[in-house]
Every structure is written in structure tokens, then in C-alpha cells.
Amino acid sequence: MSTASTENEPVAARFVVVVAGNRAKFEFSRGATVMDVISEVCKELGIRSPSNVGLLSRSFNKLSQFDPPILSWLRLDSALIDCEIDPQDTLYLMDTDLSQFSLEDALEIRFLSVIKKPPSSVLKLPSKFIRAQTVDLLHNERICYSYDNVREMGKSEGNEDSCIVEGTLHITNYRLLMSASSPLEPSTNTTIHHVVSSIPLGGISRIRNKSKSTVDIKCTSNKRIHLLMPDCCDIDEVTNIIAEAAFDDEINCFAFSYNELDRHPLGWTVYSPLEEMQRQKVPNSKWRLYELNTEYEKIPTYPPVFAIPRTVSDEVLSEVFEHRGKSRVPALTYLHTNGGSINRCAQPKLGIRSHHCEADEFLLEQIRVTTPNSKMSDELGVLHIFDMRSKISATANRVKSGGYEHHYPNSKVHFCDIKDIHSVRHSYKAYIAACNDVSSSYYAKVCSSNWLQLIHRILATSLKVADVVAQGDSAVVHCTDGWDRTSQVCSLAQLMLDPFYRTIHGFEILIEKDWRSFGHKLSERTGHCCTAKGKRQQSPIFLQFLDCVWQVMEQYPDEFEFNESFLLCILYHSFSCRFGTFLFDSDKERKENDIHNRTVSLWSMINTNLNIYANPFYEPKQQRIQPLADVMAMKIWSNVFCFHSEYGSKCSYDRTQKLKQLLSLHAENQGLKAQVAELASRE
Structure with missing residues (x-):
């Protein structure tokens, strides 16, 4: 030194x-x-x-x-x-x-x-160690502070605090890094350092001092890190430094520094609303494009262009704006080849007096008559309205000027009883605690958390929506605002109906379309740069969706082009703030902050490393898949939820190693096939 x-x-x-x-x-x-x-x-x-x-x-x-x-x-x-x-x-x-x-x-x-x-304990190392103290950093990532002799604490088998690793804590402009040292190399007399923990600042939800020497960090994933700082360290200063970096404005997050657009320029071109609608054969004789929202002046949380029935004029749609929550009118998100469709919106504004809106009733009737079944007089041909709430909750919303479509002609309302963001948040916390419990009450706690029951309910509802569309009818899906439970069910139903969305490219488009463009509050729900006030709106809605996808993948391992690593990568970067994909809550906000020109898309990184995320078992045979949605069929996603459990860690490691072996064998097999084809062409 x-x-x-x-x-x-x-x-x-x-x-x-x-x-x-x-x-x-x-x-x-x-x-x-x-x-x-x-x-x-x-x-x-x-x-x-x-x-x-x-x-x-x-x-x-x-x-x-x-x-x-x-x-x-x-x-x-x-x-x-x-x-x-x-x-x-x-x-x-x-x-x-x-x-x-x-x-x-x-x-x-x-x-x-x-x-x-x-800080009083800035890293001080002997000169002979300096050469080996290099930490690999990302593009434009820089170390701002370093602290030596830091211990990361964890629970031992006896549930006692014990040291997991001792090393150096680095605070960069992107994350917290814990680097540990291996024994001295005899040949060089130096210590080799390697990163053992990496926590994105955007994934920190809370930080506080547990004692004069311990910092307790809670992550968005509910994972907890306990750091024991050396005695010479000013613990308040360390806490303030991490808090200021983690809870800064979203516009200052690392994604705006990590701008490698010259290396990864194509991620933002993955999804084009017009191209995806053309893939679904829209516009056509039944459906047209509504293009008066290009500056988001009509519906700030909707895409700039969306599809509505051709028989609905712009003037009629303007009346519907006033009758739907947040002006989120019924809009087409998926058109099946048989004419059935999935449409999404927010709840109607009926109120206690059940105010009627003829324009809204007309719009829903026009959605119904776009299907061939609409000419039938039996159960087929009705419009199926899926209200994600319970009937009690939907009725109670009339006090807040909301409600449900109880009087709409030629329609059937299905109350799905999918829980709101607050129930999901509480269930998630209990589930995390249960999955990492080593006591004999493990199974009871997993059951009482109700997480798997929530997953069951979402999948069961998605299956019903898919059934309706598969038989040639149309579905309208909404919750209260139409951006949480609605996004979950609409995207899962499409995943079950259309094999395109089970490819890597198709799944990326599904997230872009039904989550980003239709206004799921990705930033608010994930808690990017979150303050105490914003925590009330945090909820793992997107994680819950990915868990549902993983459950379906477990039942249909050969129907998905992507593997588990693909889902884990998306989940990790939904809160890392390294890419612009999951920043802000609407396309309008992303446009205002010039996301496409100032940040890199996650799809850029994924699509340049497709071999990592490819499923070696991928051999699609089915157009439609119908997974079991019973609670008994649900599994614990150990790679996500069992991070403090020794069993979970072992399962995670075993699955990862097996996947790596399979990918290696798959690559070798593909190479042999190419050689055989080349030899055959020479003969």
C-alpha cells in the first residue's frame, strides 16, 4: 500500500x-x-x-x-x-x-x-496483494468504495449466525460485490480473488443497521444479506452510502451508464406492434387499427397503436374512454386463427347507481360478433367476460365508481378470485420464509403461505380463457386497472394457445406486448429506486407470472424453445437496472426518457447468447397445450425461492450442472449432424 x-x-x-x-x-x-x-x-x-x-x-x-x-x-x-x-x-x-x-x-x-x-476503513492491502485484487467490471462500471475484512454472515445448521465468506466489499455504481481470497499461490506468492456475491443496487429494497457493526440488506427477491463490518468502520456511513446509491432516482440508475448500443444495437427492434398484429392477420375485415394514441394523449398507459372492431368508430371509442378506469378501453391483444380473440381493459365505471354507457355496451357487442360463433343461439357465441376479482370485491368497487358488467347483453361474467397485489405481497413473504425453513413445520408453512394456491388460481383462469378462445369465442379480461392480473392471464392464455410465444423470440414479444406496452407498472411493482412510500405498491406480479411459466415448462419440457436459465435471466434483470427493458411504468414514460437511445435492451444480450438459453429437448408437436392446474401439480421453483436452504442450493446446483452437460451434448450432436450432412452432400 x-x-x-x-x-x-x-x-x-x-x-x-x-x-x-x-x-x-x-x-x-x-x-x-x-x-x-x-x-x-x-x-x-x-x-x-x-x-x-x-x-x-x-x-x-x-x-x-x-x-x-x-x-x-x-x-x-x-x-x-x-x-x-x-x-x-x-x-x-x-x-x-x-x-x-x-x-x-x-x-x-x-x-x-x-x-x-x-470512510474510515477504506481498503488497505499489502503491496504484494494489490496485483491480484482485480475485479471484473462491466462496461462503464466503476468501483466507488471498498472495505476490507468484511464478513458475509449466514445461518448454520443449528440456525446460528456463522461466517459464509470473508473478503472485500466493493460498492460500484451498479452493485455490491463481495470478493473473497483463495490461499496464496506458491508460484506467484499472491492471493487470487474471486467474486462470491453480486447484488445489483436496483435489487435492494431495504438497508439498515442491526448493530454497531452489522448491516442488514434486504433484496427485492426477499433474499437477505448480513454484513459484519470491521470495528474501525463507520457503520452509519456505510449504510448511507449504499442507501443513496440504491434509492436514487430511476433516471440515474446504471442502465443509463451501461450503454453499449454499438455492441448490442438490435434489442429494441425485437418487438414491433404493427408486425405482431400483421402476424395475427390484423387488420382485416373484422378488426382495424386505432392510431390516435401515437403521442399517448388518449390513454397514457396504452401502446401508441392498438386494434378494435372495425364497426366501432373513433367517436364511439372516445365515449368509452370516460367509462373505463384510467381510460383503458377494451383492446385486442390476441386474435386466434379460428376468429376467437382475447381483449383486455380496466373495469367499467358503473358506480353505486349502475350508470349505463351505450358506447361501452356497443363496443363489447362488436367484439362478440367478430367471431363465427356469434351467429349461434346456444352457449357458443356469447362474450365471455373474465373479471379477475371475486364477485364480492368487484361489487365493493362500485363504491369507488367501479363495478362489473352485470347487465351487458349476450355476455357471461366469470369471477376468477385472483388475489390483488397486497395479498400477493404478503403471500410471497410467507412463502420465501417457508421455503428456507429447516424445521419440521416446513410443509405446513409452505401450504399456509398460499403461494401455490395463487399460482393454481392464475393457471386455472388462463386455461378457461384459452378454452373459450379455442372453441371460437371471444374473451374480455380485466381486473381493477387492467395491468396486473390482466397481464398475467392474457399472456399465459396466449402461451397455451400459440406455439410462437413458446419460442425465445415469441416470448420476448409477449413480454413487450402484454407487459410493457399495455402498461404493467414494472418499475413500481418491482421497486426500482424505491422509497418507503412506494413500497405499498410493490408486489411480485411479474415474478408470479414467470413462476406460472416455469410450472407449465415442467409439464411440457419439449414444447418450449427456451430453458430455465432464460426465465432466471429475465427475472434477475427485471430488478437489476442494468438494462432499459424493465425501467419505468409505461411506453409513454420510456419515450419521455429516451430509453431506446440511452439504454440497452435485455433482448440484445440474450439474443447474442442464444446457446445459453436454448432448450436441448425442444421438439414442438402441439399447437395448444393444456397443463394441469391443480394445486397438487404445482412445484416449488427452488432456483428462485430456496436461496437460503442447503437443499435448495444443492437442487439449484444439480439442475444447472445437468443443463450445462445437456447443452454441451446438444451442441456436439448438432455439430455431428452438420458433418454428416456435409459428407452426404459430397457423395
């Missing part, structure tokens, strides 16, 4: 730098000069000090207003404190005439962090 400070001089700054690929820590006093920096770095590297120093600085760039940043030459006797060095600044050391200067000839020192008011 190099240092140029004295006991009597106050510290001006501590620098974490990368020199020639190696990370090092330097500390300088307020009176230190630029030459002190150069001397210490060169001493550490064992090289001669150069005669000239250039600083490529963001702060200098702000003053000079040049773009790209200009290189400012520093006097070697300049006071360090006056140089305004910030994180991401770069020093270029060179030993030639300035007129012949080239960046390629210079030694580059990149500043990962600058701590002008440092």
Missing part, C-alpha cells in the same frame, strides 16, 4: 486507480502535488518518473465545454487538491516532447474512484 500522507496533514483524497491493468490504492495529503502522484505510481510500478503529465478530466471538460474532452497538461508542482480529479478521469504519463505527444505512447492511469471524505 503506497501512501504520501503524513500523520499531521489532513487527507485530501484517496484514489483507486488502474495502472496497466492492475488496481491499486493511493492516499495523499492536502498539500500533495501532482508530482507526488506520479512518484508514488512509478515507485509502485518500478519505473522512472516521466517529465510530463496530462489529465483527461470530466471536470476540465465541463469548464472548457469541449466535446470530446480535451487533454489538459498539468504542472508537476500543482497542488493535488486544486486539480479537481473525479472518478473516470484519466492521467496520461509521457516522457517525450509535447509536440510529438501520442496517447498510444503514454502510460494510462484510470481513476475508478476518488474519495475526498473517505
